Amino acid sequence: AQSVTQLGSHVSVSEGALVLLRCNYSSSVPPYLFWYVQYPNQGLQLLLKYTSAATLVKGINDFEAEFKKSETSFHLTKPSAHMSDAAEYFCAVRGLATNKLIFGTGTLLAVQP
């Protein structure tokens, strides 16, 4: 069965620092992987997705993620954090033979001034 693990339920960074949110997946076939973000009092918004094309995927707001098959990872990074990046981030994998998304438990990102 497919699964997603997000290491670190809470991450705190200083404004201007590198953001690194970790995601590892388990899948028997090449997966479709996603990062979604939920800002306070809003719905989930797609940041970026990997669909077996380029391994380095660029998303909105300068976020990017790199698919590493050897490490079964899809970590999310941003070179310089902004206060507006404070939100909860979810990594997800699409199910085999279905369209359903399987989510990790989420990482709450805090950005300190």
Next chain:
Amino acid sequence: EAGVTQFPSHSVIEKGQTVTLRCDPISGHDNLYWYRRVMGKEIKFLLHFVKESKQDESGMPNNRFLAERTGGTYSTLKVQPAELEDSGVYFCASSLAGGRETQYFGPGTRLLVL
């Protein structure tokens, strides 16, 4: 273009009562999904409609939950009778036809069962 909308945004009910949640997908989206996040846990899939047909309802927790999508437009999710463990945030998402399309999520309905 309007996004996915959900109503109500919040609902507080007592155990044993009935609650109906509504989702309006993006116009033209054949696929509609329901997900749920129980406090402190991951977002979990409930079911998937393709137009008015249930494509996958493997995530529905029990027969107290009933989802419909009459006419292939909006969908409702009814919980009857509600139990304490049903509390959480219920998300709806929609996507265009096909399996590779992005799922666009609504803001969620926050349900609290007392």
